[in-house]
Amino acid sequence: MAAAAIRRPAPARSATIGPKRCWRPSSPACGPTGEDDRRGIERLSAFLPFPDGALFDIGWLSALADEVPRAEALDRARPVVAGAIRRTDAAGAAALAAIDALVTGAALDAIPALLAAETEGLPEAAAASERSLHDLMSRVAYKRRELMPLFPPLIERIAAVHAAAIQACGRARWRLMAARARLRPGRPSSPIQGAGTRYVKSDRFDARAAESLPAIDRTRADRILKRLGEVPVPDELELRPLDDGDDLWTIRAGGASRFILRVERDRRGPFYMVEDVGPQAA
Known part of the structure; x- marks a missing residue:
């Protein structure tokens, strides 16, 4: 299934960052x-x-x-x-x-x-x-x-x-x-994967992931990402546009985290470049 052809699912509930009480002493x-x-x-x-x-x-x-x-x-x-x-x-x-x-x-x-x-x-x-x-x-x-x-x-x-x-x-x-x-996109870090929806990590993904997630969460996210290539894309991944544009999409990455996917194209058609991952904001 081509990336651009994926229908937008109904809005899903996203993880939120709950309020925390914060005081800071400086005296x-x-x-x-x-x-x-x-x-x-x-x-x-x-x-x-x-x-x-x-x-x-x-x-x-x-x-x-x-x-x-x-x-x-x-x-x-x-x-x-x-x-x-x-x-x-x-x-x-x-x-x-x-x-x-x-x-x-x-x-x-x-x-x-x-x-x-x-x-x-x-x-x-x-x-x-x-x-x-x-x-x-x-x-x-x-x-x-x-x-x-x-x-x-x-x-x-x-x-x-x-x-x-x-x-x-x-x-x-x-x-x-x-x-x-959008402003600092990466290039494919490996051959494009996926039997239906095609995807590949960008060559900047690993460094960005290390900024946002501990190793155990990155391992879990990698396992979840592999399901993006299934046919059809599992509903539990909650694939949806990231914002009002159609160039960035997002899927669950475990817990409160989500992947950021950028739509790219080659001779075979559209595919997802996996650019980033991290906790989603409220």
């Missing part, structure tokens, strides 16, 4: 961090689109530690927490704008950094920050329990801003992967 007030925490923060700070490597700074709440009369504590704390909410929202908006700019500018070399921030940097920093925030809340509750109702709105905003950033990283990464398949 001595957070207390000591372990080696794992430092590695997570370093991965995040190396990802340039985030302003100063942080979407939330526990130092914004440092004024809550000031010794004030109990009668004044609540009135003084309200603007501190409100200010932290505003700064969190501003940092989140700046991050989303910077991530969008990567796509607009076709920053193909940012794909590995986006994946690292999406899957490692942000989640690891989130765990360290959550511990630090809970520590701050515990100390505040010990001295000024009446301040505790001020924290839930801030916690919700921090979670929402970071979840949006994680999802934006995934969407930008996937769009840049599609752009890379």
Whole structure:
């Protein structure tokens, strides 16, 4: 069956990247961090689109530690927490704008950094920050329990801003992967395979796959890819166009991952060039 002749199946459900709660400490007030925490923060700070490597700074709440009369504590704390909410929202908006700019500018070399921030940097920093925030809340509750109702709105905003950033990283990464398949296409790395639908890996596929998937997932993806040559193409591969164009298609690669296939032609007709693989964005 020729690649161009494949009918578009009904839209299938795709794997999504669920929201994650993320906080990042960047103040001595957070207390000591372990080696794992430092590695997570370093991965995040190396990802340039985030302003100063942080979407939330526990130092914004440092004024809550000031010794004030109990009668004044609540009135003084309200603007501190409100200010932290505003700064969190501003940092989140700046991050989303910077991530969008990567796509607009076709920053193909940012794909590995986006994946690292999406899957490692942000989640690891989130765990360290959550511990630090809970520590701050515990100390505040010990001295000024009446301040505790001020924290839930801030916690919700921090979670929402970071979840949006994680999802934006995934969407930008996937769009840049599609752009890379179009702008930096590969050549066949071997003879074309497949008894019905013909396909072949590009000579750039292996390096790209190694960026996105661990070895065990690449092995599983290779087994799934072989089924593309079956007649007919199995429904469970969910073969469908990647976007509004007809030059890129996609199939499942196991778990949340999908292959990106580019339609090519030779003297025998159309075939799929397997250009990339990685986790699909929400």
